[in-house]
Amino acid sequence: MRKSAKWHWKRSSSLDLCDKLKLILGGRNLSEELVWRIGGEAGMGIKAIGATFARMCTAAGYHVFDEAEYPSLIRGGHNTHQVVASTVAVHAGREKIDVLVALNDETITRHVQELFPKGGVVFDQARSKIDLQTQRSDVTFYDVPFVELAAQYGGDLMRNTVSLGATAALFDTDFRLLTEALKITFKGKSAQILKQNALAAQSGYEYVRRKYPQHIPWKLIRQPAESSLTHRHLYLTGNDALALGALRGGMSFYAAYPMTPTSALLEFFAEHAPRFGLVVKHAEDEIAVINMALGASYAGVRSMIATSGGGFSLMVEALGLAAMTETPLVINLGQRPGPATGLPTWTEQGDLLFALHAAQGDFPRFIVAPGDMNECFFETVRAFNLAEKYEVPVIILTDKYIAESHHDTPEFSLEEAAVMRPPAFVSSSSDEPYERYSLHSAQTSTRPFPGTKGGIYVANSDEHDEVGYSEEDATIRTAMMQRRLGKLTAFEKELPQPVVEGEPNAQVNILCWGSTKGPVRDAIRLLAEKKISANFLNITWMYPFPEAAVAEFVHNAHHLVLVENNYSGQFGSLVQLHTGKKIPYRLLKYSGRQFYPEEIVRKIEEIVTHA
Amino acid sequence: MPNAQKPLTIIAPKTAVKGGKQNWNTRVFPTWCAGCGDWGVWAALKQALTNLGKKPEEVVIVYGVGCSGNMTSFVNTYAFHGLHGRALPVAEGIKLANNKLTVIVVAGDGDGYGIGVGHFIHALRRNFDLTYIVHNNAVYGLTTGQTSPTALKGFKSKSTPEGVIEEPVNPLALAIATGATFVSRSQAADIPHLAQTIEAGIKHNGFSLVDVFQHCATFNKVNTVQWYREHAYKLEKPFGPQEKTKAMGKALETGRYPVGVLYHEERPAYDDEVTELKKGPLVERDISNVDITPLFDEFR
Numbered sequence: 049m050r051k052s053a054k055w056h057w058k059r060s061s062s063l064d065l066c067d068k069l070k071l072i073l074g075g076r077n078l079s080e081e082l083v084w085r086i087g088g089e090a091g092m093g094i095k096a097i098g099a100t101f102a103r104m105c106t107a108a109g110y111h112v113f114d115e116a117e118y119p120s121l122i123r124g125g126h127n128t129h130q131v132v133a134s135t136v137a138v139h140a141g142r143e144k145i146d147v148l149v150a151l152n153d154e155t156i157t158r159h160v161q162e163l164f165p166k167g168g169v170v171f172d173q174a175r176s177k178i179d180l181q182t183q184r185s186d187v188t189f190y191d192v193p194f195v196e197l198a199a200q201y202g203g204d205l206m207r208n209t210v211s212l213g214a215t216a217a218l219f220d221t222d223f224r225l226l227t228e229a230l231k232i233t234f235k236g237k238s239a240q241i242l243k244q245n246a247l248a249a250q251s252g253y254e255y256v257r258r259k260y261p262q263h264i265p266w267k268l269i270r271q272p273a274e275s276s277l278t279h280r281h282l283y284l285t286g287n288d289a290l291a292l293g294a295l296r297g298g299m300s301f302y303a304a305y306p307m308t309p310t311s312a313l314l315e316f317f318a319e320h321a322p323r324f325g326l327v328v329k330h331a332e333d334e335i336a337v338i339n340m341a342l343g344a345s346y347a348g349v350r351s352m353i354a355t356s357g358g359g360f361s362l363m364v365e366a367l368g369l370a371a372m373t374e375t376p377l378v379i380n381l382g383q384r385p386g387p388a389t390g391l392p393t394w395t396e397q398g399d400l401l402f403a404l405h406a407a408q409g410d411f412p413r414f415i416v417a418p419g420d421m422n423e424c425f426f427e428t429v430r431a432f433n434l435a436e437k438y439e440v441p442v443i444i445l446t447d448k449y450i451a452e453s454h455h456d457t458p459e460f461s462l463e464e465a466a467v468m469r470p471p472a473f474v475s476s477s478s479d480e481p482y483e484r485y486s487l488h489s490a491q492t493s494t495r496p497f498p499g500t501k502g503g504i505y506v507a508n509s510d511e512h513d514e515v516g517y518s519e520e521d522a523t524i525r526t527a528m529m530q531r532r533l534g535k536l537t538a539f540e541k542e543l544p545q546p547v548v549e550g551e552p553n554a555q556v557n558i559l560c561w562g563s564t565k566g567p568v569r570d571a572i573r574l575l576a577e578k579k580i581s582a583n584f585l586n587i588t589w590m591y592p593f594p595e596a597a598v599a600e601f602v603h604n605a606h607h608l609v610l611v612e613n614n615y616s617g618q619f620g621s622l623v624q625l626h627t628g629k630k631i632p633y634r635l636l637k638y639s640g641r642q643f644y645p646e647e648i649v650r651k652i653e654e655i656v657t658h659a
Numbered sequence: 660m661p662n663a664q665k666p667l668t669i670i671a672p673k674t675a676v677k678g679g680k681q682n683w684n685t686r687v688f689p690t691w692c693a694g695c696g697d698w699g700v701w702a703a704l705k706q707a708l709t710n711l712g713k714k715p716e717e718v719v720i721v722y723g724v725g726c727s728g729n730m731t732s733f734v735n736t737y738a739f740h741g742l743h744g745r746a747l748p749v750a751e752g753i754k755l756a757n758n759k760l761t762v763i764v765v766a767g768d769g770d771g772y773g774i775g776v777g778h779f780i781h782a783l784r785r786n787f788d789l790t791y792i793v794h795n796n797a798v799y800g801l802t803t804g805q806t807s808p809t810a811l812k813g814f815k816s817k818s819t820p821e822g823v824i825e826e827p828v829n830p831l832a833l834a835i836a837t838g839a840t841f842v843s844r845s846q847a848a849d850i851p852h853l854a855q856t857i858e859a860g861i862k863h864n865g866f867s868l869v870d871v872f873q874h875c876a877t878f879n880k881v882n883t884v885q886w887y888r889e890h891a892y893k894l895e896k897p898f899g900p901q902e903k904t905k906a907m908g909k910a911l912e913t914g915r916y917p918v919g920v921l922y923h924e925e926r927p928a929y930d931d932e933v934t935e936l937k938k939g940p941l942v943e944r945d946i947s948n949v950d951i952t953p954l955f956d957e958f959r
Binding site: 103106232282283284288292295296298299300301303320321322324325326327329331332333335336337339340341342343344345346347348349350351365366369373459460462466467469479481497498499500501502503504505506507508509510516517518 | 682685686687714715716717719721724729731732735736737738739740741742745747748749750751752753754755756757759760777778780781933934935936938941942944946947948949950951952954955958959
C-alpha cells in the first residue's frame with residue numbers, strides 16, 4: 049500500500065477540483081500523510097506536547113487526527129499520543145507510524161514494531177539502555193540528548209519540548225510554525241514559561257539540524273493557502289464539540305460526578321459558567337446528578353448531565369422518571385469498556401443495548417451516537433430541541449475514542465444550530481389545576497413552569513391522570529402509555545435519516561454506528577486505493593431505529609459487513625431484530641482500542657478474496 | 660410525664676385550614692388509614708402555607724415515595740413526586756433553576772434516612788433554602804410494616820422478627836454534625852406546634868429539617884401517639900451557633916426526645932452564594948441565541 053516513505057507534499061498544492069473528486073472516489077495515493085507518535089511516562093507532558101505537535105500541523109495547513117492512550121493513573125505507566133497529519137481530511141488513528149519519539153525505553157520496546165520500514169525513532173541514547181544492535185535495521189535511530197538540552201531550560205520537565213523541536217527539524221518544518229503552536233498551548237501561562245519552552249524547542253531543533261543535515265525522508269511544511277486549512281477551522285475533541293453544542297443549545301444547568309471520559313465536560317462548563325451564566329453542580333453521586341437535572345428541567349431550564357457506564361448504571365431508575373414525568377433531559381453517556389470499573393481510560397461501544405433498555409417498563413427515549421465533530425456539535429443542539437419538544441430523555445452516546453481524540457473541523461455555523469423551543473405556557477387567572485398530561489389535545493401539551501399562575505400540575509413518578517394526580521385506573525393507564533410511547537412514532541416522522549457514504553453499488557457494504565465512522569471512512573479510502581469498491585451506512589440517530597433506511601441498505605447489500613467496537617455485535621442484533629437480516633460478516637473488536645482503518649481493510653480484503 | 664394521662668386525641672389547629680385565603684386542597688381526598696399521623700402533617704403544612712400568605716403557584720413540593728409521598732395528590736401546589744429516597748436532589752435542582760420558588764420536601768424515614776441518607780447529608784452541608792419535612796414513624800408503612808432506620812434497637816416487625824440489631828439513625832444529631840442551620844422536631848399529633856415549626860422552617864433562609872414524630876396507626880404498635888407524647892418534651896428556645904455542643908448534647912439524648920427548634924443559625928443559603936443566581940433566576944436566562952463564537956479561539 050505504501051509505495052515509498054518519500055513524501056511528496058508539494059503535489060497536493062496542485063489539486064484541482066477533478067483531483068479532489070478523485071480523492072473522494074479513490075485512486076489517491078495515501079502517502080500524503082505522516083504519522084507521529086510520542087511515548088513516555090505519565091507526568092512527562094505527553095498529552096500537551098502531542099497537542100502542540102498537532103497544532104503545528106494545523107498551522108502548516110494539514111488536517112489532523114490525534115489520539116491519546118493512557119492508563120488510569122497519574123504518574124508512571126505508559127502514555128502515548130499519536131498524531132496523523134494529512135493533506136486530506138483524516139478521521140482515525142493509524143496502525144503504522146512514521147516517526148516515534150521515545151522519552152523512555154518502554155516506548156521503543158512497545159512500539160518499534162509499529163514503524164513503517166525506513167521509519168525513525170527519536171530518542172536520548174545517553175538515557176537509554178536499548179542495544180541498537182538488537183533493534184530493527186530498517187529503522188533509523190536519531191539520538192538527541194533530550195535531558196542534557198532540557199537541563200539548560202528548566203530541567204527534565206522540558207524533555208518533551210526539546211523532543212518536539214527535534215522532530216520539527218527532522219520534518220524540515222519552519223520553526224515559526226512550532227512557535228505558533230507553542231503560543232496556543234501555553235496561552236494563559238506566563239511569558240517566561242512560553243519563552244523557556246520556545247528556547248527548549250529551539251535547542252532540540254538546532255541540534256538535529258546540525259547533526260542530521262541530510263537524509264531526512266519526511267517533510268512537514270507550510271501548505272499553500274488554497275489547499276490548506278484556514279483559520280475557520282477548529283481543532284477539538286468530541287467532548288469539546290459536544291460542550292459547544294450544549295452551550296449553543298441553551299443548556300443552563302449542568303450536573304455531573306467526575307468519570308472518564310466525560311470529566312472534561314464538567315471542567316469546561318465550570319470554567320465557563322460565569323461567562324455564560326450557567327449553573328454547574330458537581331453532585332454527591334450520579335443518582336443526585338440526574339435527579340437534580342430533572343428538578344432543574346422541571347423548573348424550566350435546559351439541563352444536561354454526562355457520565356460513563358458506571359454512573360449511568362446509577363442513573364437508570366431516574367431515566368424512567370424523566371420519561372414518566374415527561375421532563376426533558378439530555379444525557380451524555382461516554383462509553384468505556386466495562387463491566388464494573390473495566391478499563392477506565394480506554395474505549396468500547398459496549399453500552400448501546402444498555403442505553404436502549406435501561407430502566408423498568410416501556411417508555412420512550414431517543415438515542416443519538418455522533419460519529420464526527422460536526423455531529424457532536426449539531427446533534428447535541430438537536431438533542432436539546434428534541435428533548436424539550438417531545439419531553440423525553442435524549443441519550444447522546446459517545447465513547448472515549450470520540451470524546452477525547454482531537455480532529456480538525458470547519459467552524460460550526462451558528463445559523464444551522466438554532467434553539468427551537470415549544471410554545472410557552474400562557475398564565476391564566478384560573479385556580480383550577482392544569483391538565484398538563486392531556487389525553488385530548490396534542491401529543492404533548494404545553495408544559496407550565498412552576499411559579500406560573502394557572503399552571504399547577506403534578507410531575508408524578510406514579511401513573512397519573514391528566515393533572516398528574518396518582519391514578520391506577522386501567523383505561524387511564526392504557527391511554528397514558530399510548531401518550532408516552534406515541535412520542536416514538538411521532539418523532540419517526542422527523543427522524544434524521546442515515547446516509548450512505550462511498551460508492552453506490554459497491555461490492556462491500558459496511559454498517560457501523562457512532563465513533564467507528566472515523567476508521568470506516570478512512571478504510572473506504574484505503575480500499576479504493578486497492579480497487580475494492582466499498583460504501584458504508586453509519587447510524588447516528590439510533591433510536592427510534594431508522595428501520596426503512598437500514599432495511600434498504602442490508603437487503604441490497606453485496607457483501608454486508610458489520611464493524612462494531614464490542615464483543616457481541618450489539619448493533620448487529622438490532623439490525624436483525626428490525627430488518628430480519630442476519631449480517632453475514634462481522635468485524636468486532638473489544639480490546640479496549642478502537643479499530644485502525646488498516647484492520648478493517650484487511651478484514652474486507654479477506655472477505656472479498658474468499659467470497 | 661405531664662401529658663401521659665390525657666386522652667389520646669389529635670390536637671386540632673386553632674384556625675380552620677379551609678378558612679384561609681387559599682384553597683390548598685385538591686379534588687383528591689387522602690387515602691391514609693384512619694388515625695394515621697399523615698393527616699396531621701397534611702393539616703399542619705397547609706396551615707403553615709396559609710399563615711405565610713403563600714400562593715399555590717409559588718410553592719413547589721417535592722415528594723419522596725411512601726405513605727408520606729402519597730400526599731402528592733392532596734395539596735394544591737406545583738408538585739414533583741420523585742423516586743424513593745431521591746426527593747432532595749430534585750428539590751435542589753428546582754431551587755437552582757428558580758430560586759424565587761418556595762420549595763418544600765416531604766419524605767419519610769425510610770425514604771430520607773434510609774435509602775436517601777446520602778443526599779440528606781449533602782443537602783445539610785450545602786444549606787439550600789429548602790424545608791425538609793420527614794415523616795418519622797420507625798416503619799415502612801406503604802410496604803405494610805417493615806423496620807425503618809429510625810426504629811429503636813430491638814424493634815420487632817415483619818423484617819426483623821427477632822428485633823432490629825442496629826442502632827437507630829439519629830437525624831437531629833446527624834444534621835447538627837453536618838452543618839445544618841435549622842434543626843427541629845415536632846409531632847403529627849400536635850398540629851399547631853407542627854404548623855408553627857414548619858412555618859419557621861419555611862421562613863428560615865437555608866436548609867430546615869423538620870423531623871416529625873408521625874405515628875403509624877396500622878403497623879407500629881410500639882411508637883404510638885401516646886408513646887411519642889410520653890417520650891417527648893418541648894424545648895424552650897433553640898440553641899445558637901455558640902451553643903452547638905449543647906444542641907448536640909440534646910440531640911444525642913435517648914429515652915426522652917426534645918421537640919421544637921433545637922438548633923438555629925443564620926448562614927447564607929447555597930442558592931444565595933451561587934454567583935450566577937445573583938443576576939436572577941436561571942430560568943430567566945435568555946437562551947435563544949447564545950453566541951459561542953468567542954470560544955472558537957480556544958480550539959485552534
